[in-house]
Amino acid sequence: MWIVSQIGAREHYAIPRALARAGELGLLCTDAWVRPGSVWASLPGTRRLRDRYHDELAGEAVFAPTARMLAFEVGQRLRRSRGWDAIIARNTLYQKYLVAHLAAVAESFDGGDPPTLFSYSGAALELFRFAKARGWRTVLGQIDPGPEEERIVEAESRRYPELRTSWKPNPPLYWEQWREEVALADRVVVNSEWSLQCLVKEGVPAEKMEIVPLVYEEFVGGLSTERPAKEGLNLEILFLGQINLRKGMGRLLEAMRLLKDEPISLTLAGPSEIDPSAWGDLPRVKWVGVIPRSEVGKSYGAADLFILPTLSDGYALTQLEALAHGLPVLASRHCGEAVTHGGNGWILPDLEPENIANAIRAAREALPLPKVEMPAFAMDDLAARLAPEAP
Numbered sequence: 001m002w003i004v005s006q007i008g009a010r011e012h013y014a015i016p017r018a019l020a021r022a023g024e025l026g027l028l029c030t031d032a033w034v035r036p037g038s039v040w041a042s043l044p045g046t047r048r049l050r051d052r053y054h055d056e057l058a059g060e061a062v063f064a065p066t067a068r069m070l071a072f073e074v075g076q077r078l079r080r081s082r083g084w085d086a087i088i089a090r091n092t093l094y095q096k097y098l099v100a101h102l103a104a105v106a107e108s109f110d111g112g113d114p115p116t117l118f119s120y121s122g123a124a125l126e127l128f129r130f131a132k133a134r135g136w137r138t139v140l141g142q143i144d145p146g147p148e149e150e151r152i153v154e155a156e157s158r159r160y161p162e163l164r165t166s167w168k169p170n171p172p173l174y175w176e177q178w179r180e181e182v183a184l185a186d187r188v189v190v191n192s193e194w195s196l197q198c199l200v201k202e203g204v205p206a207e208k209m210e211i212v213p214l215v216y217e218e219f220v221g222g223l224s225t226e227r228p229a230k231e232g233l234n235l236e237i238l239f240l241g242q243i244n245l246r247k248g249m250g251r252l253l254e255a256m257r258l259l260k261d262e263p264i265s266l267t268l269a270g271p272s273e274i275d276p277s278a279w280g281d282l283p284r285v286k287w288v289g290v291i292p293r294s295e296v297g298k299s300y301g302a303a304d305l306f307i308l309p310t311l312s313d314g315y316a317l318t319q320l321e322a323l324a325h326g327l328p329v330l331a332s333r334h335c336g337e338a339v340t341h342g343g344n345g346w347i348l349p350d351l352e353p354e355n356i357a358n359a360i361r362a363a364r365e366a367l368p369l370p371k372v373e374m375p376a377f378a379m380d381d382l383a384a385r386l387a388p389e390a391p
Contacts, residue, residue, distance in 0.1 A: 001026035001109060002386075003102070005119040005127055006141075007094055011317075013054045014215045015118060015141065018382035020060050026115055027105070028057060029098050031090075033064035040066060065097040084171050087122075095126040102130055110134070118189075118386075125177045128184035139386070140185035142314065145198035147175055149312040153246045156311060160250035164275045167245060189386070191315035192336040198312070212385045213336060213375070214315045234263040235364045238303035238327070240296070241318050243272035243287070248309030248332065254353035255309075255360065256282050264360060266307075269299055300325035305363055309348060309356055310335045326372045330363055337375070344372045 002024050004016040008031070019025040032052045034040045040049055052064075072093055076086050109115045116137040119127050121144075128138045150169050157165060182188060182199075188209045190196050196209050243249055256266055260282060268279075268287040279285040291299055300306070306322035308331040315336030319329045323338065329345035331338070339345040346366075348359050 001113075001115045003027045003029065003109070003115055003117045005029040005098060005117070005123070007031045007091070007120070007123055009051050009054075010120065010143075011214060013057060014382060015386070016060070017054060017056045018215075019386070020057060022383035024383065025060055026109060028060055028062045029101070030062070030064050031069045031094050032066045033062050034066065040070075063098070063101050065094075065101075068097060069094065083168070084174065088171070088174065091123040092126075094123060099126050099130050102127070106134060109136075121178060121181055122174070124181045125184070128181060132184055137187075138185050139187045139189060140181055142188055142190045142195060142199065144314045145190075145195040145312050146178070146202050146204075148198035148201050149246070152312050156245040156250060160245060163245065163250055163278050165245050166273045192313075194312070194334045194336070195314045210385065212382065213338075214317055214320065215382055234265055235360070235367070236302065236304045237264065237266045237307050237360065238269065238299060238305070238322075239266065239307050240269040240291070240299060240321075241308075241316070243268050243270050243274055245274070246311055246313075248311050248351055249274055249278075251351050251353050251356055252307065252309050253279055253282070253285070255356035256285055258353060258357040259360060260284065262361075264364065267299070267303070296321070297325060300327050303327055304367055305330055305360075306345075307360070308332065308335055309351055311351065320374070323372055323374050328363070328367065328369050328372055330359060340375075344369070344374075 002019045003026055004019065006013070006015070006029075013028070016025055016028045030052070032040075032049060034049045034052045035058075036050075036053065069090075072090065076082070076089070081089070114134070114136045116139055117127060117131040118139045118141060120141040124140055128140075131138050153167060154169060157167060182204055185208070188199070188204060189212050190199065190209050191212060191214055193211060196206065196211055199209065200206050239247075239252065241247060252266070256264075256279075265284045265286070268285065269289070269291050271290055272287065276287055279287065300322055306319065306327045306329045308316055308319055308329060310316060310332050311334060313335035316331070316338075319331055319335065319338045322329050323344055329339050330348065331345065332348050332351055339347055341347045346359060346363055349355050
């Protein structure tokens, strides 16, 4: 039996849903759970809260200190607390409420095989301390490639000081707590080979880790993969996500300068950590800001190519979204294995701007592809991948 803890609706609750399908979910714990028709769903200005629910979990046991966590968020806004101070405070308070609840219900999980507690990194330490004291098994869902990714971004900020990024490294306390989370975990779930290799550099044993890619079931079915007839010779490239150094934005903008006299346009969609003046001299680069979820499909539909020159990603969900809309992807090797080179897109040989520019030119010549397919990993595989006994 599994107890799953997660803050937010990560992967549309894929982990607890997969375990529920397999009949192995004992309890889902989350910060907010908003059932249709509840008072929270009816309040004005709470549209995003309505995503904190999934029909597949309607009959499952769920613990969520919704009112108390929303009161915390209101307090943070009033104090204008943000960034890592707010994140660590949120994670700490959430774990306090959850440990108290687990202590109250723990006896219902005792008596047979000990349950397994799954929690995502950054909000697992107190939960794992509680679980290990009771002899429970623990599985850590690692949300990123860890400290190695931070070192990569720090080096990139030195390479592009003129981009005036708002990026800041994680506080030492975060990594101190993370290392204890890893030590207390019987198993660490990562989403890609890239994440595994980064964690190995940090001293996490490879045999302790299991690679479980992000699932894409939410994107399959009901999407149109028919590409509209191409008008004109201009290549329309889309980048959707956080516009920052980690995603390779410095390299991509350099590549676009090399292509500035060619019929190639780039649309940047998403929040930016980089001052927009960085692309002010590039007339074929356009930033449209954050796109409402309901409009994202139109952006994929209007593009010819999705680009993801990321320096480091545990697994980039946007590449799955693009493929689900029939849009070929040009990606780095550092974001999860979704692209088959020459099949549903292309893999960048490296992240030097000259080679990114050349890969864009080659993709322009190769388009359109006859068929763009999704990678062969869906949610029904997920429970089986989590199922092996922890060491």
